[in-house]
Amino acid sequence: MNLDTNKLSSAVRLALTLGAVATAGVAGSAMAQDTTTTPPSSTKAKELQTIVVTGSRIRRVDIETSNPVISISRQAIQSTGSPTLGSVIQAIPANTGSFANPQTNNGGGTGASTVNLRGLGSNRTLVLLNGNRIINNDLNSIPTSMVESVEVLSDGASAIYGADAIGGVVNIITRRNYQGAEFSTDYGISDHSDGARQGYSFTFGQSGDKGSIMGGIQYNKQDAILAGNRSFSKNSVSLTGSTNTPPYQYVGGSTFNPAENIQLPTAMQSTFGCSRVSLNPGGNSQVVSTANYHCFGNSDKFNYAPLNLIMTPQERTYAWLSGDYHLSDNVDAYLQFYHTKASSAFQLAPALLGSLYGASISAQSYYNPFGVAYNGVNGLDFRARLTGAGNRFAQYGTTTDQLFTGLKGSLQLLGHDWDWNLGLGYGHTSQVTITGGLPNVQTLNQEMGPSGLDAAGNVVCGVPVAGVVPTANIISGCIPLNGFAVNDGANAALLRAAAAEAVSNAYSLQRYEHFDANGALFDLPGGTVRLAVGADYRQEYSNSIVDPVLLLNPATGNCTLGSQCSANLQGGYNVKEAYGELFVPILKDLPFAKSLNVTLGDRYSKYSTFGNTNNTKLAFEWRPINDLLLRGTVTTVFRAPTVGDVYGSPVSSAPKLSSDPCNGYTGSPVDPACVNVPTNGTFVNNDVATGQQIKAVNSGSAYAGFPLGAEKGKSFDWGLVYDPSWLPGFSTSLDFWRVYLNNTITSVGAQTILDLCSAGQTQYCPLITRFGPGPNQGQIAQILQPTVNLGRTDTSGVDFGFRYNLPQFDVMGVDPGHFTVGLNSTYLSKFDVQTAPGLPGNSVYHMAGHFLPFGSAAQGACPTSVGGICLFSRWRAQANIGWTMGPWEASWRMRYIGKFRLGSTDPSQGMSAIPSFAANNPQELDFGSTTYNDVSLAYEIQPINTKIQVGINNVFNKQPPFLYANNTLNANTDPADFDLIGRYYWGRVTVKF
Numbered sequence: 001m002n003l004d005t006n007k008l009s010s011a012v013r014l015a016l017t018l019g020a021v022a023t024a025g026v027a028g029s030a031m032a033q034d035t036t037t038t039p040p041s042s043t044k045a046k047e048l049q050t051i052v053v054t055g056s057r058i059r060r061v062d063i064e065t066s067n068p069v070i071s072i073s074r075q076a077i078q079s080t081g082s083p084t085l086g087s088v089i090q091a092i093p094a095n096t097g098s099f100a101n102p103q104t105n106n107g108g109g110t111g112a113s114t115v116n117l118r119g120l121g122s123n124r125t126l127v128l129l130n131g132n133r134i135i136n137n138d139l140n141s142i143p144t145s146m147v148e149s150v151e152v153l154s155d156g157a158s159a160i161y162g163a164d165a166i167g168g169v170v171n172i173i174t175r176r177n178y179q180g181a182e183f184s185t186d187y188g189i190s191d192h193s194d195g196a197r198q199g200y201s202f203t204f205g206q207s208g209d210k211g212s213i214m215g216g217i218q219y220n221k222q223d224a225i226l227a228g229n230r231s232f233s234k235n236s237v238s239l240t241g242s243t244n245t246p247p248y249q250y251v252g253g254s255t256f257n258p259a260e261n262i263q264l265p266t267a268m269q270s271t272f273g274c275s276r277v278s279l280n281p282g283g284n285s286q287v288v289s290t291a292n293y294h295c296f297g298n299s300d301k302f303n304y305a306p307l308n309l310i311m312t313p314q315e316r317t318y319a320w321l322s323g324d325y326h327l328s329d330n331v332d333a334y335l336q337f338y339h340t341k342a343s344s345a346f347q348l349a350p351a352l353l354g355s356l357y358g359a360s361i362s363a364q365s366y367y368n369p370f371g372v373a374y375n376g377v378n379g380l381d382f383r384a385r386l387t388g389a390g391n392r393f394a395q396y397g398t399t400t401d402q403l404f405t406g407l408k409g410s411l412q413l414l415g416h417d418w419d420w421n422l423g424l425g426y427g428h429t430s431q432v433t434i435t436g437g438l439p440n441v442q443t444l445n446q447e448m449g450p451s452g453l454d455a456a457g458n459v460v461c462g463v464p465v466a467g468v469v470p471t472a473n474i475i476s477g478c479i480p481l482n483g484f485a486v487n488d489g490a491n492a493a494l495l496r497a498a499a500a501e502a503v504s505n506a507y508s509l510q511r512y513e514h515f516d517a518n519g520a521l522f523d524l525p526g527g528t529v530r531l532a533v534g535a536d537y538r539q540e541y542s543n544s545i546v547d548p549v550l551l552l553n554p555a556t557g558n559c560t561l562g563s564q565c566s567a568n569l570q571g572g573y574n575v576k577e578a579y580g581e582l583f584v585p586i587l588k589d590l591p592f593a594k595s596l597n598v599t600l601g602d603r604y605s606k607y608s609t610f611g612n613t614n615n616t617k618l619a620f621e622w623r624p625i626n627d628l629l630l631r632g633t634v635t636t637v638f639r640a641p642t643v644g645d646v647y648g649s650p651v652s653s654a655p656k657l658s659s660d661p662c663n664g665y666t667g668s669p670v671d672p673a674c675v676n677v678p679t680n681g682t683f684v685n686n687d688v689a690t691g692q693q694i695k696a697v698n699s700g701s702a703y704a705g706f707p708l709g710a711e712k713g714k715s716f717d718w719g720l721v722y723d724p725s726w727l728p729g730f731s732t733s734l735d736f737w738r739v740y741l742n743n744t745i746t747s748v749g750a751q752t753i754l755d756l757c758s759a760g761q762t763q764y765c766p767l768i769t770r771f772g773p774g775p776n777q778g779q780i781a782q783i784l785q786p787t788v789n790l791g792r793t794d795t796s797g798v799d800f801g802f803r804y805n806l807p808q809f810d811v812m813g814v815d816p817g818h819f820t821v822g823l824n825s826t827y828l829s830k831f832d833v834q835t836a837p838g839l840p841g842n843s844v845y846h847m848a849g850h851f852l853p854f855g856s857a858a859q860g861a862c863p864t865s866v867g868g869i870c871l872f873s874r875w876r877a878q879a880n881i882g883w884t885m886g887p888w889e890a891s892w893r894m895r896y897i898g899k900f901r902l903g904s905t906d907p908s909q910g911m912s913a914i915p916s917f918a919a920n921n922p923q924e925l926d927f928g929s930t931t932y933n934d935v936s937l938a939y940e941i942q943p944i945n946t947k948i949q950v951g952i953n954n955v956f957n958k959q960p961p962f963l964y965a966n967n968t969l970n971a972n973t974d975p976a977d978f979d980l981i982g983r984y985y986w987g988r989v990t991v992k993f
Contacts, residue, residue, distance in 0.1 A: 052131070054151040054171040056599065057160060057532035058583045059419065059518055064721050066599060066619035066631040068735045068799065070094075070824060072150040074175075076880075079891045079936045081188065081951045081986040083199045083220040084316075085147065086113020086139040089170060090976075091895050093826035093876035094118060094154040094799070098862055098869060102140075102222065102312045102344070103975035109346025110396050110431075111314040112138040117154055117167035118739055118795055119831060119872055121863030124166040124639055126157070130174055130336065132404050133161070133538070135427025135510045139170075141340045141400045143218045143318035145184070145201040148175040154799065156637040156715025156739060159601040159617035162577055163640040166715065166739065174322060174336065178205030178214045181993055186220075188986035191957060194229055195311050195981050197222040211332070213323035224313040224347070225981065228306025232962055233971035233980070236305040238691075239925075239964040252965055253301030254385065255692060256352040258487050261296050261383040263775070265372050285485040288369045302385045304349030310971045310980040315343040331409035340400040348392040351438050351499070353486065354383040356695055358441050358558030364450035366459050367482035374483070380775055382483065388492025389499040392437035394564075400429045416528075418519030425512030432505055438561035439498040440549060447481035447494060502561060506544035506569075508643070513537050518581075526596065527585030534579055541572030542643040552650045557695050557769075557782040564652060571647030571702075575640070579603040581617070594623040601635070609646060610709045613638050629721040637739070638712045641701070645745055645787045646708055648700030653785065654693035655750045660685035661758035662778065672765040673758045677778035686779060691966060696750050696783045704767065704786030711789065713741035719799070729805035738796035743789045744833075746863070750783040752790075752836050759839050793863065795831040795848075799824070817885025825877035825896075833861035849874045851902045851927070851974065853967030869968055871977050873898040875929070889938040897930045897977055902963060927961045932979060945992040950985075957983040 052059050055067030070092060082088050086101055090113060097119030100112050114122035114137050127137045134142075150172050157165040181204040189196045199220035206213050227233035238252030255261050259279045268288065269275050274295035279285055283292035320338035327333055353359050360375035361368055361382060368374075374382045406423030452464030454474060461478035462469040481494050514536035521529045545568055549560040552567045559565035580602055587596040601617030617635040624630070662674040666681045677683050687694050701708035719735030748756075748764075757765040767784040771777055803822040810816070831848040845852075845861040852862050852870040862870035875898030883890045902925045936951035960971075960978035971980055 054128075054131075054169060055153040055155065055157055055160065056583075057516065057518055057534070057579075057581050058530050058599070059532075060530070060583070064621075064629050064723075066597075066621045066633050068154050068631075068717055068719060068733070068737075070152045070154065070801070072152070074148050075889075076891075077144060077147065077150070078949065078988070079889075079938070079951070080893070080934065081186070081936065081949070081953060081988065083144065083186065083197060083222075084113065084140040085142055085144055085150070085172070086115075089113075089115050089139055089150060089152070091878055092152060093824050093878055094152065094168065096826075096828065096872060096876060097121070098871075099976050101976060102314055103310060103980050104970060105227075105309040105312055105346045105975070106348060106969040108975075109312050109344060109394055110398065111140060111312060111316075111342055111344030112136075113140045115139060115170055116863075117152070117170075118737075118797075119828075119863065119870070120167040120739065120741070120793065120795070123642065124164060124863065126161055126163075126165040126169045128161070128169060128171040129402070129404070131171060132423070132425055133510075133512060134402055135400060135429050135508065138400070140314075140316070141342070141398075141429075142172055143201075143216070143320050143338060143340070145203050145216045145218045145318070146174050146214075146320045146322070146338065147172055149173045154735075155633055155717045155737065156635045156713075157617075158615040158637040159603045159635050160579070160581065162579075162603060162605060163575075163638060163710075166637040166639055166713065166741065175203075175205075175214060176322065177207050177212050178203070179207055180205060182990055183993075184988060184990040186986060186988035188984060190225070190981050191983035191985070192225075192229060195223055195225045195984070197986075209326075211323060211325035213321070215321035215323075216319075218316075218318040218320075220314075220316050222311065222314045224309050224345075225311035226306065227308040227310045227971050230310060230971075230980065230982070232959055232973065233308075233310055234306045235972075236301075236303050236965035237962075237972055238966040251303070252298070253303045254349075254352075255296075255301060255690070256354060256383040256385045257300055257302040258385045258387045259300065260484055260486070261300070262293075262370075262484060263374075263380040263382065265370055265380065266775075268370070279485060285482060285488075286367055286369050302349070304385075305965065305972070307347070307349040307391055308971070309347050310975065312344055312346050317341045327407075328409075330411060331407060333405075333407055335403075335405045337401075337403045337405075340398075342398045342400075343396070344398070345393060345395045348437075349385070350389055351386045351392050352383070353386050353439065353441070353444065355381045356383070358445075358556055359483075360445050360448065361483035362449045362451075364452070364463060365448055365483065366451040366453070366464075366480055367448075367484060369484075384483075384486050386439060386486060386495050386499075388487040389439055389495040390437050392435075392564075394436070395434045397432040397434075398429065399431075400427075402427045413519060414521070416520035416522075418517055420515070420517040422515050423513070425510070425514070427510040427512075428507065429509075430505070430507035432503065435502045435504070435547070435550065435561075435564060437499055438502070438564060439495055440500060440560055441558065442560050443498045444481060444483075444494075446475065446478055447498075448483040451480040500549070502547035502549050504544065504546045504550060504566070506542070508540070508542040510541075511539040524585060526588040529585070530583040532579075532581040536577050537574070538577075539572065539574045540643055542569060542647070544569040544649060546649070552652060552697065554650065554697075557652065557697050559652070566651045567649035569644070569647055569649040569700075571643050573607060573609045573640075573643065573646075575605055575607045577603060577605045592624045594626055595621065596623070597621045605638075605640075607640055607710075609641060613640075613710055613712070627722060627724050629723075631720065632718040633716070635715050636712065637715050637741075638710050639741075639745060640710050641708045641745055641787075644700060646700050646702050648698070648703070648787060650697045650699040650703055650784075653696040653698050655696050655783075655785075656691065656693050657685065657688045657751050657754070657780070659751070659754075660688050660780075661754055663688070665778075672762050674770075674778075675765075675768070676770040676772050683778050686776075694750065694780045694783065696785050698747055698785045699787070701787045704784055704788075706786050706788045708745065708787060709743060709789055711741050711743045711745050713739065713793075715739045727804075729807060730802065731804075732802035733800070735799040736796075737799065738794075740792070740794040742792050744791045744793055744863075745787060746790055746835075747785055748788050748790055749835075750780075750785055753783055753785065755839055756836050790836060791861075792834045792837070793832070795828070797829045798827045800827075801825065815885070817883050817888070820882040821880065822882075823877065823879040825875070828872060828874045828876075831872050833863075835861045847872045849900055851900050851963065851967075853902065853963070869974055869976075871897075871900060871974050873900040873929075873977075875899075887940040887942055889936075889940075891936050893934040893936075895932045895934075899927060899929045901926050902967065927963075930958060930961065930978060932958055947990045947992075949988040949990075951987070953984040953986070954979050954982060 099116040153169040201218040203216035276296040277293040322336040324334040363373040408421040450463040461475040462473035516534035518532035552565040587593040599619040606612040619633040801824040877896040938949040960973040
């Protein structure tokens with residue numbers, strides 16, 4: 001790993017500066033971190049009790065190990081006011097890139113929250129519950145009332161936990177041995193008097209000589225917030241520029257508008273002086289005249305933004321139970337179960353109708369004054385926004401069940417204590433999706449088909465003969481629709497009738513059997529050699545059944561409802577695994593070697609889908625003096641293809657292109673890279689020129705016929721932990737890390753497919769479909785975007801953190817209480833992604849410090865992009881000042897996101913990441929840092945066992961950076977990283993009895 005010394009010194013200076021300000025308690029420092037670097041010296045165990053720390057299976061008395069682990073306590077979680085775990089864990093600095101949360105509307109709406117450690121994608125971060133793999137990685141599916149703490153390992157751990165533990169591991173530790181009961185209720189509302197939330201929970205527990213039991217129920221609800229309720233998101237604002245024009249913004253919008261966007265036949269274009277027109281207010285759509293139509297311009301674009309959401313509605317009900325029973329002195333039975341039922345939704349502006357989405361207007365339609373067909377293939381293009389049908393929406397009903405049960409115990413083996421665990425895990429999640437606001441395109445096509453007057457002078461559906469539709473040709477039950485005025489009067493009623501709801505179902509299931517054992521082998525001068533071994537067998541299966549009206553037609557890329565098309569999925573796999581981990585204490589209590597330990601690990605995995613893989617771990621811990629621990633870990637990591645990666649059903653998509661290699665084409669007409677493109681050098685891709693979306697289909701590898709294997713790589717971590725004896729209560733850590741991956745599993749983007757095909761990698765050419773002869777000859781009809789093994793990712797950085805429990809002191813004889821301060825920070829030195837090896841020029845994107853917008857050439861480089869965007873700011877930090885005095889508690893938390901750049905990731909190569917900028921004129925826009933401040937105050941009324949908490953999140957009402965609609969899918973900004981709600985007030989009351 002190469003780290004620039006200037007960058008390193010800057011990183012350390014900033015972290016120390018933040019820490020010093022936090023220690024001084026200056027309000028402007030924006031401090032308040034809920035996480036604490038594990039562990040401060042004051043929290044070291046006084047009893048030599050063996051524990052298992054996340055990142056290892058070995059039971060030890062040491063809390064400080066070779067694993068860089070951050071711990072988030074229950075108290076810290078509660079002080080945030082958050083009713084779910086997602087927002088708490090997403091705030092840690094190691095989380096970066098792109099991840100789902102309830103602020104993501106377009107591309108989200110399920111209410112799920114995921115974590116993306118090191119920016120490698122949420123599917124490369126493993127989520128565990130008490131060390132066990134759970135059915136999905138939705139953090140919001142786990143009830144907060146059952147959580148005691150969260151441990152976050154920001155290091156690769158495939159040798160310990162298997163697949164997906166590449167960026168790190170989130171291990172959720174549950175409460176246990178609770179005696180009594182408690183009831184809690186909370187409420188919150190924004191400074192704009194919207195986005196209200198409410199929650200309730202009840203928890204009980206009982207412990208005795210034969211075992212313990214604990215359980216609870218929990219409910220929370222979050223109201224939606226419209227994008228139109230915030231100034232930064234109420235307009236679809238675009239950004240543009242050219243070689244001779246500096247960047248400027250304008251109110252943009254969609255070319256699919258209520259008054260329609262109609263391509264004129266060539267013979268009529270000279271009359272209007274343009275190629276596309278829109279209907280005038282009050283104009284007669286049946287008469288082609290400049291009095292009824294005008295040339296389509298920017299002012300005709302539809303502002304879809306205010307109808308979208310910046311907070312999706314959610315409602316969750318949880319029930320959970322855990323317990324253990326002592327069968328004998330050495331054997332316990334245990335059980336842990338939780339059930340979650342969630343309702344959520346998204347809302348988008350009204351649906352699109354047009355040739356691109358399978359709609360057609362017959363040349364023989366009574367209402368067609370242009371006399372030509374509009375069908376997108378052999379005809380012309382029309383675009384309409386169906387405001388008459390109402391907004392698009394999807395409602396999700398998600399149920400999750402997770403069970404862990406088994407036997408655990410202890411025994412004597414070779415004179416040493418051993419622990420064992422024989423367990424079974426079962427997870428199931430199902431989701432019902434109700435989609436609305438999408439018109440039945442087949443019905444509309446019939447209504448926009450041939451029509452005319454019958455013998456009585458009524459307009460009817462059917463092919464006219466000599467100007468009249470014979471009775472035999474009349475289509476029963478069909479009402480003619482004016483395709484050039486779809487939102488007017490009776491036409492709107494036809495749209496609403498055609499916009500029937502669609503219902504789709506999906507479920508996933510996981511079965512997991514395992515046996516684990518760990519204990520001592522023998523003693524060395526440095527200590528006791530310990531071993532952990534185990535084996536497990538896991539099955540994963542997924543199935544989805546799509547409503548027939550949403551079933552994708554692979555040939556056309558459309559479905560009956562025109563958009564949001566998908567297909568059925570069915571598939572699964574199994575994996576057999578065995579692992580071993582050996583802890584060897586080499587030296588102890590020697591000069592410059594108070595301890596020296598080495599840990600070796602190995603895990604063998606055999607998958608039914610791609611074969612086997614072996615992953616190893618080597619770690620060391622060296623304590624030259626009592627106060628200082630030096631540590632390092634090198635581990636091989638891998639990610640197995642998921643069911644969705646392999647068997648993922650085709651789903652319609654709408655990406656943007658930054659260029660088309662076939663523009664100005666003069667080559668052979670049989671070149672597979674430019675099939676159907678005119679060879680006279682005049683071809684221009686209209687969608688690229690106007691910044692419009694194209695039609696695409698995402699799918700698993702099997703659908704496209706691409707073989708898929710595991711991605712593999714290595715993870716490195718070198719660091720230190722310093723607990724100075726001269727400063728009791730203080731602990732600090734510094735870690736240098738690097739992760740690289742080869743053969744990355746990714747959904748290859750449309751732009752990359754075009755470029756690879758043009759560069760001679762002809763296996764990608766069949767994924768591209770262009771229109772044949774006609775007005776749209778050579779234009780992109782559809783691109784298939786399958787999951788493939790492609791490219792390489794290499795990222796590195798520095799983590800720095802500290803925690804200080806200040807000693808007791810007094811001010812003029814008055815005890816001011818107890819203070820703690822802490823900081824966690826991450827500096828991203830490098831995030832390089834090679835998306836397409838073999839492309840001429842530069843295909844490596846240097847993404848550290850950049851925001852990757854929707855539709856950019858670099859978008860395909862973003863691991864598991866959510867909402868089509870990724871942010872890789874170099875600096876992220878989280879800090880906290882805590883105070884307690886008697887029954888009082890207070891905290892001040894800060895979350896810092898460093899400055900970043902929007903634009904070209906490598907200007908020297910002429911590659912622009914802003915789609916509407918010219919490719920030969922890379923532009924870069926710099927955005928400053930963002931700091932959020934949250935405060936909370938709590939008071940415990942001890943005589944009645946009641947605790948009252950109040951808080952304000954985003955105290956200073958910090959607004960998100962304005963990133964422009966043409967760079968995002970949601971709210972002109974990045975909903976994953978930035979707060980869209982604004983200042984938010986919350987309160988909670990907890991009663992114990």
